[in-house]
Amino acid sequence: xxxxxxxxxxxxxxxxxxxxxxxxxxxxxxxxxxxxxxxxxxxxxxxxxxxxxxxxxxxxxxxxxxxxxxxxxxxxxxxxxxxxxxxxxxxxxxxxxxxxxxxxxxxxxxxxxxxxxxxxxxxxxxxxxxxxxxxxxxxxxxxxxxxxxxxxxxxxxxxxxxxxxxxxxxxxxxxxxxxxxxxxxxxxxxxxxxxxxxxxxxxxxxxxxxxxxxxxxxxxxxxxxxxxxxxxxxxxxxxxxxxxxxxxxxxxxxxxxxxxxxxxxxxxxxxxxxxxxxxxxxxxxxxxxxxxxxxxxxxxxxxxxxxxxxxxxxxxxxxxxxxxxxxxxxxxxxxxxxxxxxxxxxxxxxxxxxxxxxxxxxxxxxxxxxxxxxxxxxxxxxxxxxxxxxx
RNA sequence: GGCGGGGUUCCCGAGCGGUCAAAGGGGAUGCGCUGUAAACGCAUUGGCUCUGCCUUCGCAGGUUCGAAUCCUGCCCCCGCCA
Numbered sequence: 001x002x003x004x005x006x007x008x009x010x011x012x013x014x015x016x017x018x019x020x021x022x023x024x025x026x027x028x029x030x031x032x033x034x035x036x037x038x039x040x041x042x043x044x045x046x047x048x049x050x051x052x053x054x055x056x057x058x059x060x061x062x063x064x065x066x067x068x069x070x071x072x073x074x075x076x077x078x079x080x081x082x083x084x085x086x087x088x089x090x091x092x093x094x095x096x097x098x099x100x101x102x103x104x105x106x107x108x109x110x111x112x113x114x115x116x117x118x119x120x121x122x123x124x125x126x127x128x129x130x131x132x133x134x135x136x137x138x139x140x141x142x143x144x145x146x147x148x149x150x151x152x153x154x155x156x157x158x159x160x161x162x163x164x165x166x167x168x169x170x171x172x173x174x175x176x177x178x179x180x181x182x183x184x185x186x187x188x189x190x191x192x193x194x195x196x197x198x199x200x201x202x203x204x205x206x207x208x209x210x211x212x213x214x215x216x217x218x219x220x221x222x223x224x225x226x227x228x229x230x231x232x233x234x235x236x237x238x239x240x241x242x243x244x245x246x247x248x249x250x251x252x253x254x255x256x257x258x259x260x261x262x263x264x265x266x267x268x269x270x271x272x273x274x275x276x277x278x279x280x281x282x283x284x285x286x287x288x289x290x291x292x293x294x295x296x297x298x299x300x301x302x303x304x305x306x307x308x309x310x311x312x313x314x315x316x317x318x319x320x321x322x323x324x325x326x327x328x329x330x331x332x333x334x335x336x337x338x339x340x341x342x343x344x345x346x347x348x349x350x351x352x353x354x355x356x357x358x359x360x361x362x363x364x365x366x367x368x369x370x371x372x373x374x375x376x377x378x379x380x381x382x383x384x385x386x387x388x389x390x391x
Numbered sequence: 392g393g394c395g396g397g398g399u400u401c402c403c404g405a406g407c408g409g410u411c412a413a414a415g416g417g418g419a420u421g422c423g424c425u426g427u428a429a430a431c432g433c434a435u436u437g438g439c440u441c442u443g444c445c446u447u448c449g450c451a452g453g454u455u456c457g458a459a460u461c462c463u464g465c466c467c468c469c470g471c472c473a
Binding site for chain 2: 274307350
């Protein structure tokens with residue numbers, strides 16, 4: 001073992017929460033061959049957000065050192081459906097949906113990864129196994145072992161349902177590691193149990209055990225819970241520059257250090273006020289996901305709309321049906337912004353609706369079309385439409 | 392198989408014959424303040440042709456002048472015992 005493997009291992013593990021077992025990565029690197037670094041993807045949620053990029057960036061570091069990233073699409077597991085806990089809503093997906101989701105996921109992941117060094121696999125290749133083989137897999141692990149997983153034990157203690165299928169999930173994921181002969185598996189810290197179980201199962205199959213590398217979980221926009229699409233506190237890598245910029249600025253200050261560390265690998269500039277540091281963060285993120293040019297215009301857009309309270313320069317048009325009739329405002333607002341008419345009425349009553357800079361009230365339920373034509377309708381802080389009447 | 396506990400609006404959770412579109416909290420949204428931060432205050436949070444009307448409390452029937460609340464059947468969930 002040479003010093004360079006030690007320093008490589010130290011570099012790759014520098015911002016990981018766990019890299020297990022101790023010096024396992026160093027030993028793997030010492031074999032001198034390209035390592036197979038595994039990440040499992042859930043094709044039910046095709047949108048890649050900043051939280052995912054923490055792990056993806058780590059994968060990229062492996063790629064840049066000549067290792068192979070093995071992405072596993074969990075198409076088989078997605079087709080079975082996941083009954084986990086309260087989210088029993090999680091649907092079984094059809095083959096086409098899984099494929100479409102997977103494609104879009106990989107495409108988005110390619111904003112971080114080098115697409116030329118990816119081995120893409122589907123776990124239906126090996127999980128569609130005979131029952132004897134499933135039994136062999138099931139034999140590797142005991143219920144007590146599975147119940148050690150934190151969320152299982154918590155739910156079990158709270159008398160919440162845990163289906164057999166759920167207990168099987170970690171085993172299936174572990175078997176993925178057997179099938180692709182993973183040297184390293186990455187995940188968030190919430191994956192620690194599953195990654196370690198992968199080692200046990202690999203050992204049972206007589207395969208060299210993988211290294212479990214876990215990355216910190218990125219906090220969502222609420223500053224408290226982990227970033228996830230279903231919680232609605234995420235920034236998707238495909239979102240517009242303006243959205244990314246604006247959402248980043250809405251991040252609570254307390255969460256900013258974590259974002260700097262996990263997304264940029266540095267600390268916030270010490271000489272900047274929190275507000276300015278956050279602007280710098282927003283700018284950097286837009287630069288990364290779009291371009292420097294986009295970052296610049298997103299900052300300008302933000303300044304204009306949210307600091308100066310001016311109208312953005314690219315407002316969507318909304319066309320009226322009839323140039324002469326009176327317009328029922330609740331209906332118009334409902335149609336433009338996807339809300340109910342009742343909700344629109346309430347917003348009107350709360351001073352949330354402006355027409356051409358003037359706040360409307362519930363006295364303005366019906367307005368003549370000529371008053372609307374060409375004017376800007378603003379609903380809340382962020383909803384803008386330019387009203388157009390047909391000629 | 393036996394016994395017990397449940398299914399209420401986005402979520403949690405009160406309500407147990409009228410005063411219920413349904414307490415309280417969370418979340419979300421709006422307004423104010425502000426750095427689209429935090430904290431704080433106020434308001435809104437089923438729908439609509441909106442001082443009223445319509446449809447909701449697992450599903451289907453029934454009792455009643457009147458049901459989320461009572462009865463019957465069904466479906467689903469949880470726990471315990473075996």
